[in-house]
Amino acid sequence: MSDAPVIETVGLTKKYGEFTAVKDLNLEVQAGEIFGLLGPNGSGKTTTILMLLGLTEPTRGVARVLGFDPTRQPLQVKARVGYLPDQVGFYDELTARENLIYTAKLNGLPRPEAHARIEEALERVGLQEVADKRVGTFSFGMRHRLGVADILIKRPQVIIMDEPTQGLDPQGAREFLHLIRGLKGEGITILLSSHLLHQVQEICDRVGLFHRGTLRLVGTVPELGRKVLGKAYRIRLQAQGDPEALAEALRAIPGVTEVRMPGAESYEVDAEEDLRPEAAEAVVRAGGRLMGLEVETQSLDVIYNRYFQEVEHEAIH
Amino acid sequence: MKPSTERKREGSPWTGLWAVVGKEMADHLTSARMQILEALIVLTAGGTVYAAIQNLKTTIGQDRFIFLKLFTTAKDPLPAFVGFLGFLVPLIAIALAFDTINGEFNRRTMSRLLAQPIYRDALLLGKFLGGLFTQALVYAAIWLLIIGLGLIGLGVPPNGEEVIRMVWLLLATIVYGGIWQALAMIFSIKFRQPATAALSALAMWLFFLVFWDMLVGILAQVISPVRYGLPEEQIRFIQTGLALSRISPNTLYTEIIVALTQPAVRSLGLVLPSQWQGAILGTPLPWEQSVMLIWPHLTGLIAATLLLFAAAYVMFQRREVRA
Ligand SMILES: Nc1ncnc2c1ncn2[C@@H]1O[C@H](COP(=O)(O)OP(=O)(O)OP(=O)(O)O)[C@@H](O)[C@H]1O
């Protein structure tokens, strides 16, 4: 495959009447990546996804998925892209297998091929035992897994999922994330939207933050951390010894931008890199007794909340 | 990356059509709703035809068109089978179509369906054809049942002329079902609630079945009033009334039934004495001429169905997947 991005949009815009749901979106997702779309409710994630699939027509701008234009070549796109909508429905009166057979037929798969793929997909999501039960009897989690099986049938090169882990129990969510990693391992490019930030952080290579229809920030989680929090790492120390001397020693480490003392015998060090060894050494050199040392992981939760606080703050002023 | 100047869609709009048709037919033929209606129409056919046979037994051998009479002979208290068809067919068509589109939305299968490599064209046409083929299958089975009962009850086979007329009647019945199906389909796109869609379609059905004929009298009086009782005035009044009443698919279908099952009928409109020239009263028309008589009716029904389908198509294309 070439190096061209698998998903690419330029100036993609969707208006509903006067309301702009997605504004001038420029997005690139590379082959084999897991990309997460984040943003508050109504910020345009689902609209973006629908435009990428040719399910709704952009007002302006262009999209390319695997080099195809979803507006003009929707069949090409939809034959190669699996879509798991935020609310997946099935025909309750049909069995799981019958539902999948319909999908296979719509994809024009020849019968033996369809049969093989259905068995494989059912096994992969762990539904082979209930394959011949009516979907009406299925629990939410089982329907969700059937939804995944449904997209696996077409052996997609790209999978787009809208809030895929919503409503799953912790065990189910873990299994699902495991499955997604497996798919990535097969070279499938994945785009997903979610509100569950720790899960996004766990599996996404890069994320994009939407705010009122605009993609405001794109990058890996540490990159976003640097942009939003203004520093890369925060190291927490607990140490006994002369506070002044210890703070001074910590400040002297190259790469440290700030040192604070939030409480007795505790220090917070902002640094450009993970300077834990250097910090430990500095404390010992300055005659202190190091009691605890940890680096605050850059949680997407913190980044997200901080970013949207700032945005709201800006909006007010 | 440049925006494509070409607006044309790529790929056949009918990709996946037959998959949809197959699914729809399988759904319809196994649904409880359809089984109830099938039972109803079988009972109706059985009952009316049995009653007709009792009446017709005495005239075997005297009547060239005794098989056609199976459809049209009434025996108190039962009306003739064709009398039932006029309102059973719309009922079946509406039952098949009132939740075609909104059903997919309500089951949340629409976005999954449209994410498959098919155009909306194929989905809509596939759903329409699936319903229409189901109707064709059911009516054909009923026709065979009636012919079978006739063979047993009357002990004579139908002649070629009768068979051809019965086939035309079957075709016309399917076309008549098609127009109601297209109408119900429009409501299934327009209304989110299947119950609303079903009631709207049934309201249209009742309107044409019961109220239209009453309205026609009033409207004709307004458009072509009879002021002085002149013959021209009266002819114009009757012709206006006829034209108006033919807006109703029920009228068209009833006239088709009359022309096909009663070979002696030479005209479906107002017949002036001048038009009787050269016609021998009471001699049956060959089937070709009866078909010529109903040709405008058939094409009218088909054209109206196409218009309704086109309207449904436009509405469905504009519909947001999330709506
Ligand atoms: N058919 C429509 N007509 C008018 N406005 C619409 C339509 N569909 C979506 N919108 C609006 O577009 C905006 C973006 O909606 P979208 O569903 O893309 O948000 P989202 O990011 O997916 O939100 P959520 O996290 O709640 O799923 C919303 O404000 C919504 O009200």
Ligand SMILES: [Mg+2]
């Ligand atoms: Mg959404």
